[in-house]
Amino acid sequence: MTVEHTERGPLDRKELAALVARDIPPGSFVNLGIGQPTMVGDYLDPAAGVVLHTENGMLGMGPAAVGDEIDTDLTNAGKIPVTELPGASYFHHADSFAMMRGGHLDVCVLGAFQVSQRGDLANWHTGAPDAIPAVGGAMDLAIGAKQTFVMMTLFAKDGTAKLVPECTYPLTGVHCVTRVFTDYGVFQIGPDGVVVSETYGISFADLATRVDVPLSTGETLPG
Amino acid sequence: MSRVSVVTDPDEAVAGIADGSTVLVGGFGMAGMPVDLIDALIRQGASDLTVVSNNAGNGDTGLAALLAAGRVRKMICSFPRQSDSWVFDGLYRAGEVDLEVVPQGNLAERMRAAGAGIGAFFSPTGVGTPLAEGKETRTIDGRDYVLELPIRGDVALVHAHVADAMGNLVYRKTARNFGPVMAAAAALTIAEVSQVVPVGDLDPENVVTPSIYVNRVLDLAGAAATKGSNPEPARTEAS
Numbered sequence: 001m002t003v004e005h006t007e008r009g010p011l012d013r014k015e016l017a018a019l020v021a022r023d024i025p026p027g028s029f030v031n032l033g034i035g036q037p038t039m040v041g042d043y044l045d046p047a048a049g050v051v052l053h054t055e056n057g058m059l060g061m062g063p064a065a066v067g068d069e070i071d072t073d074l075t076n077a078g079k080i081p082v083t084e085l086p087g088a089s090y091f092h093h094a095d096s097f098a099m100m101r102g103g104h105l106d107v108c109v110l111g112a113f114q115v116s117q118r119g120d121l122a123n124w125h126t127g128a129p130d131a132i133p134a135v136g137g138a139m140d141l142a143i144g145a146k147q148t149f150v151m152m153t154l155f156a157k158d159g160t161a162k163l164v165p166e167c168t169y170p171l172t173g174v175h176c177v178t179r180v181f182t183d184y185g186v187f188q189i190g191p192d193g194v195v196v197s198e199t200y201g202i203s204f205a206d207l208a209t210r211v212d213v214p215l216s217t218g219e220t221l222p223g
Numbered sequence: 224m225s226r227v228s229v230v231t232d233p234d235e236a237v238a239g240i241a242d243g244s245t246v247l248v249g250g251f252g253m254a255g256m257p258v259d260l261i262d263a264l265i266r267q268g269a270s271d272l273t274v275v276s277n278n279a280g281n282g283d284t285g286l287a288a289l290l291a292a293g294r295v296r297k298m299i300c301s302f303p304r305q306s307d308s309w310v311f312d313g314l315y316r317a318g319e320v321d322l323e324v325v326p327q328g329n330l331a332e333r334m335r336a337a338g339a340g341i342g343a344f345f346s347p348t349g350v351g352t353p354l355a356e357g358k359e360t361r362t363i364d365g366r367d368y369v370l371e372l373p374i375r376g377d378v379a380l381v382h383a384h385v386a387d388a389m390g391n392l393v394y395r396k397t398a399r400n401f402g403p404v405m406a407a408a409a410a411l412t413i414a415e416v417s418q419v420v421p422v423g424d425l426d427p428e429n430v431v432t433p434s435i436y437v438n439r440v441l442d443l444a445g446a447a448a449t450k451g452s453n454p455e456p457a458r459t460e461a462s
Contacts, residue, residue: 055327056251056397072254073398079252079281079305090396092403092431093251093277094335097328101348125353132315133324134304140328140348174351174367 002196002204002217010183010201018043020109020151020181024050028106031055031141034078037109037151051087053105055137057096060088077137097137100144108145110138112152112177114167117213119177119189121150122169135172142173154182154211161211163187163194192216227390227437229419231445233263236413240269240378247334247376247405248276248286252305255398257382257415258285259443264380270294275334275374277327277401279303279311287311295320299374301327326354329371331404337373338407338436346371376409383432386416387423390437391430399431406436415441 011019013036021043024030031053032038041063044050052061054076061076062083070081091099099105114122121142124135142148156162163180180187185199185207195218199207208215230236237260240246246264250256265288272295279298280287287310289295298320303311314320325333326348336344345368349355359370381402384395392414394402406412414432419442 054397056254056400058397071396074396075252075254079254084396090399092399093327093331093401094404097331101328101346130316132304132312132322134302135324135326135354136302137327139326139352139354143347143350144328171352
């Protein structure tokens with residue numbers, strides 16, 4: 001059933017990153033997308049043995065490089081200089097995406113413009129006529145990992161929820177998102193619909209009025 | 224005599240590239256970008272090019288400089304829009320360059336297929352998205368796939384770390400990225416390398432791109448010695 005945290009406000013960006021990190025199983029192979037998902041790496045317990053994949057050809061990616069560590073031949077997918085950890089490996093792009101598309105990664109974490117109640121993801125293109133489309137590895141990541149997590153603010157700047165009945169932005173992937181981490185709560189997307197596992201700064205009842213998707217506390221679900 | 228030519232003159236390395244060629248350009252941002260070969264290609268003058276690369280240029284050097292010189296008719300890439308892609312952005316908005324956006328994994332696999340003699344492949348990436356529109360789809364064991372065709376290059380320009388005199392290549396860290404796939408996917412593969420070593424000096428267990436895929440090697444250290452300048456090409460920090 002839903003755990004409500006109404007005694008506090010919504011999560012800030014760091015708290016959200018820490019919450020995603022909490023839900024990554026020890027020993028997982030994980031890809032953290034460009035932008036906010038990259039912050040999740042700061043909250044992984046080194047003792048948990050999570051191995052980070054970066055699609056430009058590396059397993060065992062370490063933290064961002066500083067000072068003398070900076071090497072222009074060693075970057076993450078956001079083209080930020082990073083470091084390598086003991087046990088790291090390098091491989092070419094086709095191998096990197098084969099390991100992703102082939103279902104070998106346990107979790108990927110992506111940002112989103114919208115997620116639908118069936119787990120469709122829109123995160124690459126606003127569809128604006130003057131926008132230059134750029135997809136990068138988002139479509140491969142969305143459908144490749146065993147679990148696709150999304151982290152985003154629940155509400156857009158205009159106040160509308162980004163968890164929607166149907167995505168109105170161009171899709172990145174279909175039926176691919178399994179869990180959505182937002183500042184106001186965590187949503188599990190499965191065959192029985194959307195279950196709210198936690199709320200932050202809002203009650204389940206209030207959340208249900210602000211999101212145009214049927215939400216469940218999980219209590220009435222079979223199994 | 225080796226079938227691979229090792230040269231120290233960048234202009235010699237890119238000689239003969241024809242107008243209208245499809246050119247595969249290695250690199251992910253500036254990591255692995257064959258800057259010296261691209262600069263030579265600008266001097267060489269080939270135009271009306273189709274360029275296949277992950278990005279569409281960063282800053283004002285490398286691929287961005289080739290675009291700025293007006294030599295590129297079409298870009299095939301996964302991620303053209305970046306904070307420092309102002310050259311491409313301007314040309315695209317002015318209608319002076321065509322764009323085909325391909326998901327990054329499909330881009331790599333389409334070139335891998337070309338190099339491996341695969342006629343086409345079904346990929347789960349992009350199913351149900353605008354980038355699959357108009358493409359053949361098939362459901363296999365309950366999962367949907369999109370048919371993707373190979374991308375073959377007339378020329379590949381790649382940057383590697385070390386070559387031996389036969390053309391075997393070793394890369395460095397994440398600068399490897401598209402290099403091995405592109406080297407196999409083009410009719411003429413030209414590799415610029417930081418160092419050339421004698422045959423036998425590379426451990427065969429560690430060769431990443433076997434020499435069979437390489438036609439010409441530009442020895443950057445040798446080129447620098449000839450010119451008396453720094454062997455490392457100027458790098459622009461990617462953002």
